[in-house]
Amino acid sequence: MSQGFGPPPPGFGPPQYPPGAGGPVVHDAHTLPADDNVNPYTFSVHLDGQWFLQRGKMIAYYGQIDFHGLGHGPLDRLVASSFHSPLHAAQWVVAQGRGRMLLADRAFDINSYDLDQGNLTIRSGNLLAFSPGLALKQSIIPGFLTLIGTGKFVAASNGAVVFVEPPIRVDPQALVGWADCPSPCHHYDHSYLRGVLGGVRMLTGLGGLSGEEHQFEFAGAGQVLLQSSETLMDGIDTGSVPWEPGMPGGPEGMAGGGRGPGGRGPLPF
Amino acid sequence: MALFRLQGSRVLAVDLTDDAVKARNGSMVAYTGKMTFKRLTGGGEGLRGLVTRRVTGESMTVMEVKGFGTCFFAESAAEINLVRLDGEKLYVEASNLLCTEATLRTGTSFTGLRGASEGHGLFTTTVEGSGQAALTSAGPAVVLRVTPQTPLSVDPGAYVAHTGNLRQHFQSGVNWRTFAGEASGEAFQIRFEGDGLVYVQPSERVTVGGQI
Amino acid sequence: MAFTQLTSKMVRADVAPGQVVFSQRGAMLAYTGQVTFTPSITGGQGGLGSMLGRRIAHEAVPLMTVEGHGAVMFGHGGHHAHVVDLSGETLYVESDRLLAFEGSLEQGTMFMGSQGGVMGVIRGQVTGQGLFTTTLTGYGSVAVLAHGGVFELPVTPQAAVHVDPQAYVAHRGDLRNRLSTAVGWREMVGRGSGESFQLELSGSGTVYVQASEEKL
Structure with a gap:
């Protein structure tokens, strides 16, 4: 439990604001x-x-x-x-x-x-x-x-970004990004599906696929950035890379990547 | 006199001592003490504007809350912004007006093109007099001062309200071109000039003209 | 307490051997250490009978058991999460608002209809939920979900609190609740609709209200 979910390291994160006193703060072209x-x-x-x-x-x-x-x-x-x-x-x-x-x-x-x-x-x-x-x-x-x-x-x-140091496993939907550490690998928790209750769950379909079964695993030195969300913000299209020999995923798997342009996501509250 | 205060950033608390406020219908989440509620429709000072203007087809109604105690108002987890008026006129999108002291007069004002671009109709709500009003916004509004030397351009979808002696007009923002060089639409901003304050929210309603 | 508020929407739970945490399924955002997640049909001490009762009441929210040694972060749907620390009292909360709670708390269900007559029935209609509310009793932390965050209103014998049923989140303490309607309210929102009532809470305790009239 020594791996802390600490405050952001220097250089990261928004500044802290004192609780507002008095009327609204008015900004102008010079004080912004x-x-x-x-x-x-x-x-x-x-x-x-x-x-x-x-x-x-x-x-x-x-x-x-x-x-x-x-x-x-x-x-x-x-x-x-x-x-x-x-x-x-x-x-x-x-x-x-x-x-x-x-x-x-x-x-x-x-x-x-x-x-x-x-x-x-x-x-x-x-x-x-x-x-x-x-x-x-x-x-x-x-x-x-x-x-x-x-x-x-x-x-x-x-929600505010939380910074965590590896090793850590993250629900893909809560991942904002990562700095300095190697790309994540997939981690599947098979024990989640084992046992009587897991069996009942598989039969009844209660729950569905969730972050408890599949995570991104980060190892090495760096920072992992997390948000509180299971409803993803809309991805923007990162474009498609033409397939060539040696590219992972094969000719079919390389197309797209984001969830496509357009559309507005749900509001965050 | 009704006292407006914030309970956190998303709840408006109004302390009432046998006086009244006008609030958006259904926005009461809790109260202590003794309150009476009265539906206000159609009549009064320009309230018909509030009721009928929305293009969405959803009519917005206003209620009068009167009594002793504290009444709490909230609207879909939106942030609350308090505005104190000392005789000046506040222009606000109808959907952003949550609550006003009963002493303030509400009306409508023709805004022409800007409203049309927002899909919000051609009218903006006005609030006049001396007293407090509470506005809602998606995220806390930033209050920006406009001077003759520093005009301000605002995305139509992020505009919430303004006060003061401001002129506003449309301004073309960007020509969208594809890599092939074909035009693919144009975006617009509202340009405010003069002396006054503009309230801008950190979010954008879906608009026809915005999108920068 | 084992729960820490990390951001307005994220809660950290420290898990150690012998200290079980229950959470809504799918609410795990990340974890460090050796932690296992097991789907739980009963959600703890409730037992199968209790669970069946709650399913009938449409109050069953799938839970999972979190065990091991490490730290787990919980959040759900980008909603605000609020930590309530209990020291011996009972928290009454609708189960779909439960993000996570410590296994040291005794879980039960209460038939709201038995408290205040028609209230439970009406509230069931209003909120689309059952007549049952989850109770958590004892010493430990609970993380509760709300749309836009919650604020606490104290209830004293001298000052009852009226709450819009849609904005009601939870309550604790020795409170009686009943349906009430203020002068003019029913005329305003329309007779016969469930919204024409408010929850009146009286006694001594605390009621948690969210900054929205929208259900989760």
Whole structure:
């Protein structure tokens, strides 16, 4: 029991807020935080240059900011250096200009993460935005994206993110992502299905397949990021990788990965 | 005088001493003391606007709660935002108005294009007078100040309310293009200019024009 | 206590040999150490008879037994979870709101209809659930699910509390409950509908109310 579910390590997680006293806090173009949370559900980007945003996540901005869909001519070089995934182009926008820009996603909790020559793999539906210092690549685990390099990115989660060190086994639906540790492997708990009660359960179908039977197992040094959810946030399409000999899964298994674009998920409360 | 306070961030507590508040019908979750309830429909100061405007076909009704004690209001786990008005006018999406002191006047205001883009009809609810109002939002609202030097652009789906002397107009946000260069739709924002405060929620209703 | 509130939606339970935890099936989010999960038909001491009774009452929520040595994190559906620590009293809670509870607590069911006459019947209609409510008695922790989080309202002999049945989550202490209706309320919500009643709780204790009129 020594493996703690501790507080986030330095550099991770949103700041803590004192309980509000008095009336509502009014922000303006100058007092909005620079690259930090406004509240646990809203992140303020101090834009001076470019950021990449998932479509639909910008709620308000001050200043001179233009938004371009991917494939817009002048930014093709930037896109080529930051996107290494056959992403569904319509899901991403480049914000360009100067100002303060607020990001949010269906009132889910928002965290920002700093990477310094690091890498972090995250569920595609949880990623909101990232700075151009990072390169986005498709993870070998379907439905996950890997960010590599130095920079900042912003991600949503259902409830605050909890950081855990391996070894740990995780219900796939509660997994937000992982940093620095090797990719997970599958773990099946066969004892869950054994015995009289398990047999009754198999006969009656009570319960169905659940996280108690199948987990992602993490080992090695690193951090695993967890959220409280069994209703997944909508995945975004990570695109499909053309199959070639040596690719896992075979020609059929490689298509897609996310749960497809579009659709709005349930609200987090 | 009715006292509005927060019980946590998602429950509004109103202490009543033989006075009344207007609240969205069905939003009472608990009360102590003695309360009477009265349905308000159609009549009164522009309340018909509240009742009939919703495009969803679902009519929204308002109740008057009067009595002694504490009444607790909540709405589908939405966050509560308290607004104190000292004579100014609050513009708020009807679906975001939870409760007002009975002394405040509610009405409707024509907002033109913006409403149309939101699928919310062409009218916005107005609240006027001196007293307290409680707004709901999906996630706690961020209150943003607009000055003549710092106009603000807001996603229509994240807009909740505003006060002050603000002009608003539509602004084109982004041209969506596919990799082949074909246009695939356009997104819009509302641009606020002037002097005032805008309440924005960290979530977006489904809109026709938003989506950045 | 063995339960720790990690976030508003996640609870950690420490499990050690000899200390069983029961949880809703599928509510395990992650675990460390050596922990086994076994589907439990009875959910502990209730016994098969109790379980059958509860199935008839549509109150049975599949439970599992959690044993071993380690730490387990629980959450469900992104709902808020609230830890209630009991020291000898009884908590009354609808079973589909139970996220997890310690095996040291004695589990039972209570026929709500026997308390306050028609209340149980009406509440069954209102909430779509049975006339039975789960009781947990003794010393230990319970994690309860709610839409939007819960707040506690104290009930004293001088101050009864009225609750919208849809927003009611649980209660503890020496409370009587009955159906009541405030002046004007039935006219407002429509006669004959179950919603025209409120739960009135009186006596000494605490009632837990959620920030929503929506059932889980």
